[in-house]
Amino acid sequence: MYSEKVMEHFSNPRNVGELENADGVGEVGNAHCGDIMKIYLKVENDVIVDVRFKTFGCGAAIATSSIATEMIKGKTIDEALQLTNKAVVEALDGLPAPKVHCSVLAEEAVKAAIEDYKNKQSKK
Amino acid sequence: MYSEKVMEHFSNPRNVGELENADGVGEVGNAHCGDIMKIYLKVENDVIVDVRFKTFGCGAAIATSSIATEMIKGKTIDEALQLTNKAVVEALDGLPAPKVHCSVLAEEAVKAAIEDYKNKQSKK
Amino acid sequence: MSTAKRIYMDHAATTYTHREVLQEMLPFFTDYYGNPSSIHQFGREVKKNIDIARERVAKAIGALPEEIYFTAGGSEADNWAIKGSAYANRKKGNHIITSVIEHHAVLHTCEYLEKEGFEVTYLPVDRFGMVSVEDVRNAITDKTILITLMYANNEIGTIQPIEEIGRLAKEKGIYFHTDAVQAVGSVKIDVKQQNIDMLSLSAHKFYGPKGIGALYVRKGVKLISFLHGGAQERGRRAGTENVPGIVGLGKAIELASGKLDESVARITGLRDKLVQGVMENIPYTRLNGHPEKRLANNASFCFEYIEGESLLLNLDLKGVAGSSGSACTSGSLDPSHVLLAIGLPHEIAHGSLRLSLGEINTEADVDYVLQILPEIVDKLRQMSPLYEKVKG
Amino acid sequence: MSTAKRIYMDHAATTYTHREVLQEMLPFFTDYYGNPSSIHQFGREVKKNIDIARERVAKAIGALPEEIYFTAGGSEADNWAIKGSAYANRKKGNHIITSVIEHHAVLHTCEYLEKEGFEVTYLPVDRFGMVSVEDVRNAITDKTILITLMYANNEIGTIQPIEEIGRLAKEKGIYFHTDAVQAVGSVKIDVKQQNIDMLSLSAHKFYGPKGIGALYVRKGVKLISFLHGGAQERGRRAGTENVPGIVGLGKAIELASGKLDESVARITGLRDKLVQGVMENIPYTRLNGHPEKRLANNASFCFEYIEGESLLLNLDLKGVAGSSGSACTSGSLDPSHVLLAIGLPHEIAHGSLRLSLGEINTEADVDYVLQILPEIVDKLRQMSPLYEKVKG
Ligand SMILES: Cc1ncc(COP(=O)(O)O)c(C=O)c1O
Ligand SMILES: Cc1ncc(COP(=O)(O)O)c(C=O)c1O
Secondary structure, eight states: OHHHHHHHHHHHHHHHOOOOSSSSEEEEOOOEGTEEEEEEEEEETTTTEEEEEEEEEEHHHHHHHHHHHHHHTTTTHHHHTOOOHHHHHHHHHHOOGGGGHHHHHHHHHHHHHHHHHHHHHHHO | OOOOHHHHHHHOOOOOOTTTOOOOOEEEEEEGTTTEEEEEEEETTTEEEEEEEEEESOOOOHHHHHHHHHHHHOOOOOHHHOHHHHHHHHHOOOGGGHHHHHHHHHHHHHHHHHHHHHHHHHHH | OOOOOEOOOOOTTOOOOOOOHHHHTTTTTTTTTTTTTTTHHHHHHHHHOOOOOOOOHHHHHHHOOGEEEEEEEEHHHHHHHHHHHHHHHHTTEEEEETTTTTTTTHHHHHHHHHTOOEEEEEEOOOOTSSOOOHHHHOOTTEEHHHHHHHHBBBTBBBOHHHHHHHHHHHHHEEEEEEOOTBTTBBBBBOTTTOOEEEEEEGGGGGTTTTTTTEEEEEEEEOOSSOOOSOOOHTTOOOOOOOOHHHHHHHHHHHHHHHTHHHHHHHHHHHHHHHHHHHHSSSSEEEEESSSSSSSSTEEEEEETTTTTTHHHHHHTTTTTEOOOOHHHHHTTTOHHHHHTTTTOOHHHHTEEEEEEETTTHHHHHHHHHHHHHHHHHHHHHTHHHHHHHOOO | OOOOOEOBTTTOOOOOOHHHHHHHHTTTHSSSSOOOTTHHHHHHHHHHHHHHHHHHHHHHOOOOGGEEESSHHHHHHHHHHHHHHHHHTTOOOOEEETTTSOHHHHHHHHHHHHTTOEEEEOOOOHHHHHHHOOHHHHHTTTTTEEEOOOOOOOOBBBBBBBHHHHHHHHHHEEEEEOTTTTTTTTTTOOTTTOSSEEEEEEGGGTTTTOOOEEEEEETTTTOOOSSSSSOOHHHHHHHOOOHHHHHHHHHHHHHHHHTTHHHHHHHHHHHHHHHHHHHHHHHSEEEEESSBOOOOTTEEEETSSSSSHHHHHHHTTTTEOOOOOOHHTTTSSOOOOOHHHTTTTTTHHHHHEEEOOOOTTHHHHHHHHHHHHHHHHHHHHHHHHHHHHHHH
16 A cells, blocks of 8 residues: 555654744644644754654654655755645655645645744744 | 156156057147157056157156156056146155146146047047 | 564454365365256256355354345345345335444445435434434334344444344334344344344355355345346346355354354453453543443444554554554545444544454454554654643 | 266356466465455555456456456346446436347346336347347437447357447447456457447356456446445445455456467367267257357257257266256246247257367367267157157
8 A cells, every 4th residue: 555665654754743942833634634734843044954743644644744854854944845745745655546635734734834934033 | 956766767768659559649738838748548448558658848847757657557547537747746756846837747648648548439 | 563473353354264164165166166057967066055055044043045145245235135125115115214333335325225216314323333222213104114224333343232123123014124244153143033134244254255145035025136137046146156155155154153152252351351451551542332232353442642544554563453444544534434423523533443353363462462552552642743732 | 877977068157266266366265364455464465466366357358457347247247337337327318229149137137227217129139149230220329328238149159249339339429338258268358449338257257266257347437336335446346355256367367368369279179070070960950159250169059859958967967067048947938038039949949058168178078979969869859759740
């Protein structure tokens, strides 16, 4: 069902957890549908220096969260905004059709966290 | 499907053939339905001294013909008229339900032959 | 994280075919292969064995051999019973009573019939998954032609009050069908005493082969054919007989009924140990289904704050096979209709796990699961944004 | 009259399961027994093998794997194709075209649909059992939604002009289903080239197991489900998969297509020898079916003045298994509808014998049949009151 890459990220998810005093936090999805992703960013000089996630969801939800955090770590905010769900799927060597929505959620979670960061910045 | 008794009569049918100058001949059934039985009687002093049959039909048709001829051989005309299809079925240790009509045919063939004998007698 | 260990606790999904059963089937692939409808020796020697299988099935459920019809499994039996009796009795009425927790083979069939002009009442269940006999009684109208209620639920194991419903149906002169796919082999059934008019069963749930089942149809029940064609099964179910399957079903049901009490006792013991261990060691956990009136082999849980598929996959990585009514395992968005029907909110229903025990499971298997499951649940909860809030 | 000799010439009724096929099936009873819908390892390792089987079936008939749906056999495939497409296209029209010589799985299904408001044209055939493409064309109305014509006839072996009918159906935008249960494994089929929209097949006709078949459904064909329930077969055919059966079907069809040319050549040789021997040595005999456009393995005769069942039983006593379209073997009163449809009078149709050859048959088998058959026919004729008249 899942590619080896998905299972690898599922079994050993990277960047699990929270960041205290995060510069941006994004949460998408809802428990009703069975998927919640929450992403925490630490940003310095427009670069994502640290990232963590918490996810309630299926294997694909956990794996997409994990790889998405890896893909944006060390990137600038603008680079991170380029992350697409397609790129996430490709990086995982594909996802079964009914699971593609998890990659969309991952993209949205990253964007939500960046938006939160930008909001906080503009309020400073 | 068939009892051993049926198969025994089917494999070694008794009294197959015709009788020249038969005292009575009965033919029942028709080719359309796939069953024809023809019975030949030789009668002396009201006793059936010889009997032959020819049958076009299935295994049960042949077996019932064979046993029916055995059952009436040596009997008086009146005794032979008592032959029922039920007796034929019993003598064969039973017949599958869709084949019971063959035993009816056998009874009818015997009766037709006796009728023919009686007709011929009355014309004498 | 070795996968060398393999513990199968998904017997409600399907079982292996018992070696004794397979042994009895084997000659019918290669040696006794005639078509049972053929009148030659190759056919006759096979037909005899179909008759024996039919008698074995009949005996196991208290029916007559001529009341047993072989099908390709539980789903076909359900489709046939429901569509066949609905269409055969259209003139009497168009109303069918069922429940919200039926298997999809019943539910989707009923939904199909709704499109075709039938009316269906889907009875609710209580928090244990139990249908109320009073609800059945109240749902009956003068248009009601069929009550179809499952014997035991496949997800949560709850056993319905079949005998009471049978009595009611008989009293009202309405046909009563029960999907006993999960019950046969685990529960003592007597269709006559229980006034069951039709009953579906499937061999692969009790150590028989997949792809073969049966429908019991009480003599006199009006039912049209579902599979039209040849005159097999006394003209009521077409198709060259799955001879090895039929022989296997016969052997499997005989074995299962022969050791029913003994195996129920053993499995219940294991199951109780499993349930107790889980409930004691894992907080925020619920047992789904009825505490007592449940299948011996069924242990169904909901673990709050986590999702079922990731739980299953983690168990699988540790060599344990279970199942989940989580939406994600089914590819749909909603979690199992059964878990929602017993009143669980979506987010909790997503976190379900069914472990269904079988012949091969041992105490050691249960101990192993009790050892790894708390760790897995905890790991997933630590990862869950929902759990934060609880701890916090 | 020894029964030690056993010669099976009823391969059109059913075949044994090839040892290689059984070998490939065996692990799926006892070792790889997971439910292919399960996400754990037990399920995944099985699912893979279903995919392989699907690819093998697809390849054998020139379809895509996602166009293959597994069923419980040829009858279910026929029922599904016909009822499923009729109901799915009710809004477009209610007219179905078929022929008078179809298998009962098609005929009885069409008759059922007539009761449900569909109109069915049953095309006649010529004396060889051939449908005319012009007749098909003339039968088409603007209400026609389905043409269902068998690829090759099971009794007399005649092969229909499938490609021409496919072309016509495509030109008119009407679905074309073919019951290829007798053809698969004996004829080269390419559903794309032949414009076939749906095709039924059944494993036990080509050395696969009984109780498993498939329906090919061209992508885009509108078809409702027949078996409602679980989401198996991409939501279109419910029921836990008959895994060993599916694996066996895959292996059997691969073996059969791999050696198609070779085996057709060999069997045709045997068959021609048999037909020639019978026709030369037994007077008042007819060969049924088309002289050339016929299945390689099919030899169908009518022996005048005798009845088929007693012929079969006599052959059986000598160890030879054949079949007959005689009324008596079917338990009905009319002989085979196929033999009547090719214009045989009842009394001649009653005297039919089908010998269908297979892998295991040898020249010696044919010689043996040629030796005993004339004696048996003669013995029965000597006993027949119809024959008297001929001789006399
Ligand atoms: C032409 C034809 N169609 C359909 C069928 C039905 O197939 P099955 O018996 O596998 O259901 C058969 C064989 O019995 C057949 O010969
Ligand atoms: C309660 C119930 N009904 C029906 C079915 C369908 O049976 P099958 O998969 O054998 O068609 C199942 C199992 O899948 C079941 O658990």
